[in-house]
Amino acid sequence: MSKSSTRPALPCRTDVLISGAGPTGLALAVSLRQLGVDHVLLDRHDAVRPGSRAAAVQPRTLEYLDRIGVGAGLVEEGRKGGGFCLHDGERPLLRASYDALDTPHPYVLLASQQTTEEHLARRLEALGGGVYREHRLLGFTPDHPGVTATVAGPDGVLRAVSARYLVGCDGLHSTVRTAAGIGFPGEAPEQLFALADVRLKPGPRVAAHEDTTFFLSEAGLLLLSPLAQGLYRLVAPVPAGTAAPDAGDIEDLLGRRGPADGWARVEEVVAASTYRTQERVAERFRCGPVFLAGDAAHTHSPAGGQGMNTGIQDAGNLAWKLHAVLSGTAPDALLDSYHDERWPVASRLIAFTGRFARAATLTDPASGRLRNSLLTAAAAAPGVTDWLARSLAQLDIGYSGEPDQGTPRPGTRVPPQDVPADGLRWTLALPGSGTPTPHRRDLGMRHGPLTVRHLQGLTTTLLVRPDGYLAAAGVPADPYDTAARLGRYLPRSR
Secondary structure (H helix, E strand, O other): OOOHHHOOOOOOEEEEEEEOOOHHHHHHHHHHHHHOOOEEEEEOOOOOOOOOOOOEEOHHHHHHHHHOOOHHHHHHHOEEEOEEEEEEOOEEEEEEEOOOOOOOOOOEEEOOHHHHHHHHHHHHHHOOOOOEEOOEEEEEEEEOOEEEEEEEOOOOOEEEEEEEEEEEOOOOOOHHHHHHOOOOOEEOOOOEEEEEEEEEOOOHHHHHOOOEEEEEEOOEEEEEEEOHHHEEEEEEEEOOOOOOOOHHHHHHHHHHHOOOOOOOOEEEEEEEEEEEOOEEEOOOOEEOOEEEOHHHOEEOOOOOOOHHHHHHHHHHHHHHHHHHHHOOOOOHHHHHHHHHHHHHHHHHHHHHHHHHHHHHOOOOHHHHHHHHHHHHHHHHOOOHHHHHHHHHOOOOOOOOOOOOOOOOOOOOEOOOOOOOOOOOOEEEEEEOOOOOOOEEEEOOOOOOEEEEEEEOOOOOOEEEOOOOEEEEEOOOOOHHHHHHOHHHHOOOOO
């Protein structure tokens, strides 16, 4: 339901109030709706916004989108890329291939953020939910044990909404974060970037670059990535004061920074803009009944296609925990683990993308040549490109504080091809052949739904969280016994 006129009146009370219907807010709303959690999703815009910076959906995100019924349709509409390349003109420096990754999605899906949001919005509607469009959260006041938010509707009338929990998915300039008094330390580099989605005239050089490619030449950085529907995404640092690029500007950038002069001609400029990045992470992702997710919690360089993916995975981490607390499975303290698990992920990501962006935008020719030589050497070192591919794909993200001793560790990702998912249900995987179809056990509201699977090759029982991470190994094989002890397998606050 994209227009506010198609939505019922804004309720005065809800369990979870979500501000912001970008990819993070929509993913959270879909997840909560699938789990049966009462919520309200607000957004100040009248529809999904056209155009966006994000253009890559990583394998780990696709694994979660499969759980909420969005992955298949999005994959069908997007374009599969083999990985990421770094070039100096026509000379390859390094390639991180996704082909051998341990995932059902061994590729980076090239699709615009607009396309991702549209699929999430349709899924939300199919589940009976929707977005309260043209509704703006102005602020909130504590109202134990939750908050009372002030919301301005499209008619300008102010309304009060009481919520047990409030989640700010409202972007870089988050009203929720500001009202909660949560600091947002970091840096705002001065570098300006030009961004354009273009249609290029067919040619052999265009067809030769199907990966997302960073061209690192003495003339400067150029990122070129194929998208669906025959489009290409172009990103390049430009001098301060530069206007949004037109076709001539784009051809000039391709000629000076791409493989060779006259490499491609621009047939159509579909969208173009300029932007600056910031590198910030919120001091806390939770403050009492208030949570931050997505760009409201962390913002950074778009290098490597990580930002939107991190926000969607924020939503996946938080959704099942909100459900567990609201349904009585877990105490409110479980929600502290959202910050404990996601804040380190965001902090590491910002450090990584910041270093990469600074290296990629070097302006000194001698430093650039040294960088390219180091990249060539790194590509030849065993395991480096495999590590890089796994990191970019976000398959290395985990929440285990224990050293790897070869045994299953709580908080590590469980590949869905090893233990297939069943939506956002808990999964109890048991050794043995058993029946090929899963047994679905609904154990009451207190303990929630559980899928029992008998899988060949397992040496111990595994309990998998709704977001695809291991809760525990060696748990009781009786699902009722496991459910009764579920509290001991939940992540603990650090």
